[in-house]
Amino acid sequence: xxxxxxxxxxxxxxxxxxxxxxxxxxxxxxxxxxxxxxxxxxxxxxxxxxxxxxxxxxxxxxxxxxxxxxxxxxxxxxxxxxxxxxxxxxxxxxxxxxxxxxxxxxxxxxxxxxxxxxxxxxxxxxxxxxxxxxxxxxxxxxxxxxxxxxxxxxxxxxxxxxxxxxxxxxxxxxxxxxxxxxxxxxxxxxxxxxxxxxxxxxxxxxxxxxxxxxxxxxxxxxxxxxxxxxxxxxxxxxxxxxxxxxxxxxxxxxxxxxxxxxxxxxxxxxxxxxxxxxxxxxxxxxxxxxxxxxxxxxxxxxxxxxxxxxxxxxxxxxxxxxxxxxxxxxxxxxxxxxxxxxxxxxxxxxxxxxxxxxxxxxxxxxxxxxxxxxxxxxxxxxxxxxxxxxxx
Numbered sequence: 001x002x003x004x005x006x007x008x009x010x011x012x013x014x015x016x017x018x019x020x021x022x023x024x025x026x027x028x029x030x031x032x033x034x035x036x037x038x039x040x041x042x043x044x045x046x047x048x049x050x051x052x053x054x055x056x057x058x059x060x061x062x063x064x065x066x067x068x069x070x071x072x073x074x075x076x077x078x079x080x081x082x083x084x085x086x087x088x089x090x091x092x093x094x095x096x097x098x099x100x101x102x103x104x105x106x107x108x109x110x111x112x113x114x115x116x117x118x119x120x121x122x123x124x125x126x127x128x129x130x131x132x133x134x135x136x137x138x139x140x141x142x143x144x145x146x147x148x149x150x151x152x153x154x155x156x157x158x159x160x161x162x163x164x165x166x167x168x169x170x171x172x173x174x175x176x177x178x179x180x181x182x183x184x185x186x187x188x189x190x191x192x193x194x195x196x197x198x199x200x201x202x203x204x205x206x207x208x209x210x211x212x213x214x215x216x217x218x219x220x221x222x223x224x225x226x227x228x229x230x231x232x233x234x235x236x237x238x239x240x241x242x243x244x245x246x247x248x249x250x251x252x253x254x255x256x257x258x259x260x261x262x263x264x265x266x267x268x269x270x271x272x273x274x275x276x277x278x279x280x281x282x283x284x285x286x287x288x289x290x291x292x293x294x295x296x297x298x299x300x301x302x303x304x305x306x307x308x309x310x311x312x313x314x315x316x317x318x319x320x321x322x323x324x325x326x327x328x329x330x331x332x333x334x335x336x337x338x339x340x341x342x343x344x345x346x347x348x349x350x351x352x353x354x355x356x357x358x359x360x361x362x363x364x365x366x367x368x369x370x371x372x373x374x375x376x377x378x379x380x381x382x383x384x385x386x387x388x389x390x391x392x
Contacts, residue, residue: 004208006255007165010134010145012172014247016240019175022050022092022135023057029131029170030090032060034083034110036103037094039065046137046178050094062086064106067099070152070159070273073117076102080109080116083130092133093169096190097141097276100134101149104167107132116151120162131170137178139229139242140190140277142197142250144172152270157349159270161262163254176236176243184230188333191226191242193277194218195326196265196284197249199302201256203295204362214252219305221245223329230333257362260287264372264379267353274342281330282339286378288323289386290371294364295319327384337382347376 013021026033033054037047051061064079083091083106091110093103105116112127113119134144143149147168150161179187195218201207202215221241228238264287265280292299299319304310306325310318336342344350351372360367367375378386 002208004210006208006210008145008168008251008254010169010172012145012174012247014174014244016175016177016236018173019046019049019135019178020053022133022173023053023059025171025173026054026090026092026133027057027059029133030088031058032062032086032088033090033092034062034064034079034086034088034106035092035094036064036067036079036106037099038067038096040095042181043095043137046094050092050135062088067095067102069098069275070150070269071098071102072154073115073151076105076116076151077109077114079106080113083110089130090133091130092135094135094137096136096138097143097150097193100136100141100143100169101151103132103134104143104149104169105151108164108166117153119164120151120160125164125166129166134169134172135178136172136174136246138182138186138190139176139179139239139246140193142194142246142253144169144174145247145250146254148254150266150276152273157271158353159266161258161266174243174247176240179239179243180234182233184233187233188226188230188335189275189277189281190246191222191229192281192330192333192335194242194246194249195222195226195329196261196277196280197253197258198222198245199284199288200259200261201249201252202302203291203298203364204256204259205364206362207256211252211256214248214255216301216305218245218249218252219302221248223306226329227332259363260290260360260367260375263354263359264350264376267350268339268344270353271349272344274344278335278342279339281326282336282342282384283379285323285326285384286375286386288326290367290375290391291363291365292319292322323385338380338384340380341382344380347380350376
């Protein structure tokens, strides 16, 4: 029996076609918007529609098309300076998780913080921040429902996810139709990211009954719909359910935390600039093996949610099936197997990052340097198995 608190101030408008309300909704928050997005041809149509919807509702638009994967802190600082100089009073993040994360950081910097990296290091946010409107075009990060942002520091080869209440979007418009043209590979990567969020939030030490309800639904939705969304991107129900899983998983992780797959995956992303969702997903099977017996009931439930028939299995045997369901999914989606397959080689810097004190705080089973050494070795290999290397 747990005591817990829930704080989730973001207003979420969800459903097919809801992108159309963007202009009217933003006009209630401001009159000059910084539209933060990618320099991507694939988003051109949605950017044009966003500008039209906004201007038709009396909102002028300043475009900031500088977002990149694993965005560097300088990119956020420049965006904040632009928002200030252009007198913007609302920030819109249109795109994948990086676009929304950048918008969150820009809103803080524009309000008066000189450097988002100083915020990561602990500088207080003592000023008003601009309202953020999140419009995700991928079903993966759940950033539209979280108070996290993820920022990289290229010179330090460091990537950090950190939370502040001011990072909650004021409004999120979540329209599954914006994902219909997402290519299969990106659909798989982002869908695995949503699954990683749901699973780690669920078995994290800080989970609550609210988290459990959200995460259980998200895990089942991914299990039943991600393969369909990857191999038939125009399947409207699969796309709807994956976007729903994405948002539910974001809500879950906000009220809980991530675990060792994110610790390792984000360190890898900082050093090698790899795709976040894939980096984390390739660490999920091994880190789940490491934690399985420490959260045995929940791992048995994960196995069942992922499609395993556990009705005749002992609890321990059922729990041990959970990591293999993730490996099967990764293989079925045709994704690379193991961190070595995505260009990870020298692990010395990665080991420095993951071994920082307190980074295992949310894990049901603590991890020390020797544990991380074996976990990293397992994550590198195609089998992605901690047990295969003799771990227990």
